[in-house]
Amino acid sequence: MLKFIGRRILMLIPVMLGVVLVVFSMMYFSPGNAEDYILGDMATAEDKEAFRVENGLDKPFWIQYFNYVRKALKGDLGISYNTKKPVTEEILTRFPTTFKLAFFSVVVSSILGLTTGIISAVKQYSLWDNICRFIAMIGVSMPTFWLGLMLMLLFSVKLGWLPAAGFKTWKHWIMPALTLGLHSASSIMRMTRSNMLEAIRQDYIRTARAKGQKESVVIWRHALKNAAIPIVTVVGMQFGRMLGGSSITEMVFAIPGLGKLLIDSINLKNAPQVQGGVLFLALTMSVANLIVDILYAFIDPRIRSQYVKVKKAKAAPAAAAKEA
């Protein structure tokens, strides 16, 4: 198992290098010059030139790229152009907010999606099932920014119950979490429902019932454990999506998170900040995927056996031979 985790961590290295190359190239080749945005209209040509030399922007692409990678390997992601603070520091001050929001949303939407999905599967085509499927259909189809704006319009402007922007008290959390969470709760619900429907039609469920097992154990233990792999995958993907894609929600609700930082940086062509931020998000996404993969092995012994030596590996072929 440790070997498997170690191998997966090693595989992160080429992924990260690839991410750096793509992001770096995109920032380099996209139109516009950082010095124009940062220094403003009043800057002289000399000032701009000095800025370029100071940040190594006068060098050719490949030199800049290798300089960046060399420094990044040492943990130095450069200095933000506009705040003059280290990029890593900027990211680490913003990330907890994004992470908390994503984590909170994913926990709530998992609980919501799982329970409604299971009930829908057990009571297929019931009124409950139809209502849940209808809401879930709306949930997956609605764009995040639109939902965010509509919630704001209703709860902040019309009713005045909740603050429209910022991220200070728990009241600020409700609308962003709802905006992020409705989509993922819907996806999780739909995935849970379809996989549970498949699982409860299996023969081993009938076996469990034939033992005289209680229906609740049959559903929550026998069926859910078999349906869990695709559900865990979706939850992991939703978590990654929220970490990276919460930019829109953060913009809408003016939350000082990583997503907002990234978008602000892109507008300023603040290359070190953008590269650092994307790299960091790619890393968290990869870690989320890694955790999902490890969870697979915990859930399904057939996957586990690919990585872990079977304890009684010697006895098994002998018994199989006896069998034949």
Next chain:
Amino acid sequence: MANNILEIKDLTIHYVTDQETVKAVNGISLQIAEGESLGLVGETGAGKTTTALGIMRLVPDPPGRVIGGEIIYKGEDLMKKSEHEMRSIRGHQISMIFQDPMTALNPVETVGYQIAEVIRLHQNLSKRDAELKAMEMMELVGIEGARAGEYPHQFSGGMKQRIVIAMALACDPSLLLADEPTTALDVTIQEQVLDLIDNLKKQFNTSMLLITHDLGIVAEVCDKVAIMYAGEIVEYGTLEHIYNNTSHPYTQGLFGSIPNFNSKTHRLKPIKGLMPDPANLPDGCVFADRCPHAKDECRSGKLVTKEIEPGHLVRCRLFE
């Protein structure tokens, strides 16, 4: 025999969907005495498994629906039991060996857990004791108890079948419903599994309903035989009655389809045609379309089951 452990009277089970009604089991009646084995024989789709699931009250609903009939187990009608009462009967008093060992075991639980589960449900044992009992059961069916911590995918098909059997027998049931326990196995393992069931049956004085389409196995294991066709029992009697005084044309056809070593036959005589669609059963005798003796009067009216000698029942116009 007076003390019947199981008596089915006029059991009818249909699968009802919006498009059609599949008449899987149509008014069958049978009895199993204590310690006795009844073979339920018929081709695929004759309603054998549905009958067994009906006894367990595990017919999937929807679409399955028990339309009518009584299932009397030890003098009590199972159809009138609550779901809670049924749960204490399932796996304890009546247990079932399922057809396909490849899918009947839960792939993500250890076999030890799966056997111990039924023990813990019905016997007042601690977790540890139930696990020990599960290991004992595995040894009983010829699998090392030490392998209780392994998962179904680590066992061969024959071993999985034996685990399913161990599970079914773990609580010493009085009635065992064995649904084609050997179909998925090759011949050598088949023999082992049948011996195993037979030994265990004698050891615990268990009654058995053996579902199969193999008349050879029936001759080996059973005391009585019920021949099922399109949801009806067409012939019912002791081994003697069925094998030596084969009466119903369908049963005769079944025997005609088996190679015989004693007489030199160049060609087997399979039954022509196919079983009627259970969603669209014909009027009169269900076998009439394939029957070599069919006459016009066979195709209409309701058939009656006739006792042609004590304990030998036939459902055919030729004997009415």
